[in-house]
Amino acid sequence: MGKSSLLAAIGPSGSGKTHTVFGCAREPGMVPLALRRIFCENESSGTESSRVFYLSMFEISSEKGKAERMIDLLHDGGDVCMQNSILKGLQEAVFRDAQQAESLIAHGMLKRATAMTNLNSQSSRSQCIINIRYDSENGDEEVDRKTSSTTLTIVDLAGAEREKKTGNQGARLLESNFINNTSMVFGLCLRSLLEHQKNRKKPLQKHYQNSLLTRYLRDYLEGKKRMMLILTVKPGEEDYLNTSFLLRQASPFTKIKFKTLEQPVNLTCSKRPNQALPQADQLKKMKFSNCDASLVDEGNIDTGFHLNMRKEIAGKVVKDCPNQNIKGSANENSNEIHVLSDGYISWGIQEKPSLNGDYLKNKVAKDREYLIMQGLSKALWSVLKQYKKKLEGIEIENCHLRDSLTSEKTKSLDLENELASEKLRCFDLENELKELKFRCTCCNEASANVLAVLHDAGSNLSQYQMVEGQEVNTEVSSYSLSELEQTENEKKMDHSATDSIVTFASDSGGVEEQCPQLIHQQLEDLSKGSDDSEYVNGFKDTSIGDACSRSQEVSTSNDAQDLICYEETGMVAISSTSGATSPCLYTGQKSEQDAVSIVGDVKKLEPEIECVSNESSPATSIEGEMGMVAISSTTGATSPCLYTGQKSEEDAVSIVGDVKKLEPEIECVSNESSPATSIEGERAKSSQDYEDLKDAEGEPTKTENDDSLPSVENRIACVAAQPHTVLDSSESPRKDCICFDVDEEQLNYEEGKKQQVPLVTNLPKEEWDTNNITKCLSHLASSSNFQHKEKPKRRLLPASCLLVKDISTLDVKDENDKPKGARGGKRVTMDDKIRTQGICGNICELKSLKSLHSCIQAIVLHRTHFMQKFSY
Numbered sequence: 001m002g003k004s005s006l007l008a009a010i011g012p013s014g015s016g017k018t019h020t021v022f023g024c025a026r027e028p029g030m031v032p033l034a035l036r037r038i039f040c041e042n043e044s045s046g047t048e049s050s051r052v053f054y055l056s057m058f059e060i061s062s063e064k065g066k067a068e069r070m071i072d073l074l075h076d077g078g079d080v081c082m083q084n085s086i087l088k089g090l091q092e093a094v095f096r097d098a099q100q101a102e103s104l105i106a107h108g109m110l111k112r113a114t115a116m117t118n119l120n121s122q123s124s125r126s127q128c129i130i131n132i133r134y135d136s137e138n139g140d141e142e143v144d145r146k147t148s149s150t151t152l153t154i155v156d157l158a159g160a161e162r163e164k165k166t167g168n169q170g171a172r173l174l175e176s177n178f179i180n181n182t183s184m185v186f187g188l189c190l191r192s193l194l195e196h197q198k199n200r201k202k203p204l205q206k207h208y209q210n211s212l213l214t215r216y217l218r219d220y221l222e223g224k225k226r227m228m229l230i231l232t233v234k235p236g237e238e239d240y241l242n243t244s245f246l247l248r249q250a251s252p253f254t255k256i257k258f259k260t261l262e263q264p265v266n267l268t269c270s271k272r273p274n275q276a277l278p279q280a281d282q283l284k285k286m287k288f289s290n291c292d293a294s295l296v297d298e299g300n301i302d303t304g305f306h307l308n309m310r311k312e313i314a315g316k317v318v319k320d321c322p323n324q325n326i327k328g329s330a331n332e333n334s335n336e337i338h339v340l341s342d343g344y345i346s347w348g349i350q351e352k353p354s355l356n357g358d359y360l361k362n363k364v365a366k367d368r369e370y371l372i373m374q375g376l377s378k379a380l381w382s383v384l385k386q387y388k389k390k391l392e393g394i395e396i397e398n399c400h401l402r403d404s405l406t407s408e409k410t411k412s413l414d415l416e417n418e419l420a421s422e423k424l425r426c427f428d429l430e431n432e433l434k435e436l437k438f439r440c441t442c443c444n445e446a447s448a449n450v451l452a453v454l455h456d457a458g459s460n461l462s463q464y465q466m467v468e469g470q471e472v473n474t475e476v477s478s479y480s481l482s483e484l485e486q487t488e489n490e491k492k493m494d495h496s497a498t499d500s501i502v503t504f505a506s507d508s509g510g511v512e513e514q515c516p517q518l519i520h521q522q523l524e525d526l527s528k529g530s531d532d533s534e535y536v537n538g539f540k541d542t543s544i545g546d547a548c549s550r551s552q553e554v555s556t557s558n559d560a561q562d563l564i565c566y567e568e569t570g571m572v573a574i575s576s577t578s579g580a581t582s583p584c585l586y587t588g589q590k591s592e593q594d595a596v597s598i599v600g601d602v603k604k605l606e607p608e609i610e611c612v613s614n615e616s617s618p619a620t621s622i623e624g625e626m627g628m629v630a631i632s633s634t635t636g637a638t639s640p641c642l643y644t645g646q647k648s649e650e651d652a653v654s655i656v657g658d659v660k661k662l663e664p665e666i667e668c669v670s671n672e673s674s675p676a677t678s679i680e681g682e683r684a685k686s687s688q689d690y691e692d693l694k695d696a697e698g699e700p701t702k703t704e705n706d707d708s709l710p711s712v713e714n715r716i717a718c719v720a721a722q723p724h725t726v727l728d729s730s731e732s733p734r735k736d737c738i739c740f741d742v743d744e745e746q747l748n749y750e751e752g753k754k755q756q757v758p759l760v761t762n763l764p765k766e767e768w769d770t771n772n773i774t775k776c777l778s779h780l781a782s783s784s785n786f787q788h789k790e791k792p793k794r795r796l797l798p799a800s801c802l803l804v805k806d807i808s809t810l811d812v813k814d815e816n817d818k819p820k821g822a823r824g825g826k827r828v829t830m831d832d833k834i835r836t837q838g839i840c841g842n843i844c845e846l847k848s849l850k851s852l853h854s855c856i857q858a859i860v861l862h863r864t865h866f867m868q869k870f871s872y
């Protein structure tokens, strides 16, 4: 009776202060629990009619963050003002039971200012205060009625907020400032009270003046009334700072002692009892009043409520403190229990003097402190348990993370190994790339060389085609001349062979013999005229290669009907002209036997020649193993002429005889009507030479070819210095032919035989002198070499060799190498064509332009393949 108390919930925002105070339907808070307890005691005491309860509810909020205002929540939100710690305008609601009070409180809660923040969807933006006042109606006097009033105040403070967490702005931010300020002032008041209690010399600071809430709760904050604080914390990890801060700030408040006691009874004045009497007198009064109250007020409602509370708490204390001496004194009528229960309820505010002396008083105080610390430790223990659970979860998560880390490490190791292997692979690829680059460079160079070679070859071919009889192949000529000399020496041993210089003419009736003196003179003239590198007696000196090129050109042309082919060691000359009925064929032999059997060979070869020769083509050549077989055939030719050269040294000995034997055959196969030395294709190209010759000779220019050819050919005297050497009947002198100018009188150039002019002038056998021949040949060789030195224009050998090399490395097969089964005869390969249609020994490996083109294509493909590999 007459013991007002305060129950305040403090803590950060969203920690559950409102939930703790008001609760919910399943979990009632402090207010419903208190109401139920009050009415439960009242029912048990049977004094229901004698007690009246009043309920008031208001809130303290901020007005735009500046002024504070108090609003009555139970009566339409009327403003409340405070004057001298007395609220004016606050109306109380009378209630008779707990349900009625709860409904009133619920109605007031609807009017409370709340707002949504980041921390709480229904965050309290004001301090809510609920007063439950008990007033006894037994006394008749007003004074007694006032003195019998007791108030239980329950405060739901707005939680302190951190701006970073709440993210409040504008009005919410002003509210937050107000809330934080009020919380701060409340804490300052408590701290000041604690410091004042520790050191009496320190004055009690008047921090309560800084807010309406502290001003209203001044008695409690100055230790004049009992007060109990409920700390609410959040167990979240992110709230650790707030929790620790609150515990550190509130833990000293447990040491606050409320030594002042209210004067519940016998107070005649309306002033506060603690203010009316000094502290010492209050203590004395308290002793007596408590004793009296315990004795006199027995059976009273208020006394019964307190006794029930004391009994419950005393049982709890006895249960928790079995070793204490108070165990046996747990009697509801005893003072010890009374003291213990009071101490427990009032949270160290009251210190009731014990009837048994100071010993018991100190002991009770210690027990009280122990209980307080025990409660705090339990709260801390629960918090620690929650953190422990969290730590366990974190440890489990760490274990999973470690496992995953281990697996990731193994994966990373595997990846590193793979990376190392890839690096090695890249290194190999780089090396391969370098090699490919190098090969591409080589291919480029090769292709450039091939193009250059082609260009040179084309130019040379054109030059060969354009220029006729200008050059002499020194190699072949020197070789032929040396063999001629050797053969002449051998001829000395064989008298039958020494006088054999054979010349062949396609015209059977055109063979003439001249005296050795004349020949000697002609040779000297030739040697003298050799200084002229371009012409010998008005004719261009030509090489075998030139002859071959010309003959090849002639053979490829539709109009040409002649073919002249050479081999390394021998030469086959076939001369035929258009319209010739029988082409002429001759093959030089190196042995007597071969020469003797020329006719037979020719006869034997005729079917083969006919077989491989194409009637539509003007000429076909077949190369033999030791010699060369040249086949000349023209359209309409009746019998081809063939001669095969052999490498035997004794061939030259029996040349004369052989030739004699062959002459009938040659005459037989030669076409009398057509001069074998005339080549239409060449004639056209050498027309300039003819003109020069005619101009030099002073002969009248003949417009018809048939007339011009004999005039030119009559000027040619060919000496067969080697058995396998064939004197071409064409107008161009060969390297193995001795060409010299012949006087007009000496030429068998009869008027009626213009078309059968002898092409070659032979010396009579009896007039041939070996010395003359040798000398003549030496002059010829020297002149040829000299001419060749002055005209080093042939570069086809390295080009052809390079080309062949490239082709061999690329493994390119020429389509001409395919067998021609349709022909049914001897298979003519590309090599055969090259050899038979080759220009000379130096360019014998130079294949046709078609093969060159295919070669270039293959090189380009090869290069493209390398570039694709490089780009990958």
Ligand SMILES: Nc1ncnc2c1ncn2[C@@H]1O[C@H](COP(=O)(O)OP(=O)(O)OP(=O)(O)O)[C@@H](O)[C@H]1O
Pocket (backbone or CB within 6 Å): 011, 012, 013, 014, 015, 016, 017, 018, 019, 020, 120, 122, 123, 124, 125, 157, 158, 159, 160, 232
């Ligand atoms: N012990 C609890 N049991 C169940 N729910 C709780 C408990 N404590 C708090 N809550 C819930 O937490 C939320 C916030 O609680 P409450 O509003 O009481 O916090 P508060 O401290 O009053 O915050 P503020 O200071 O911002 O008003 C509410 O939804 C409430 O239901």
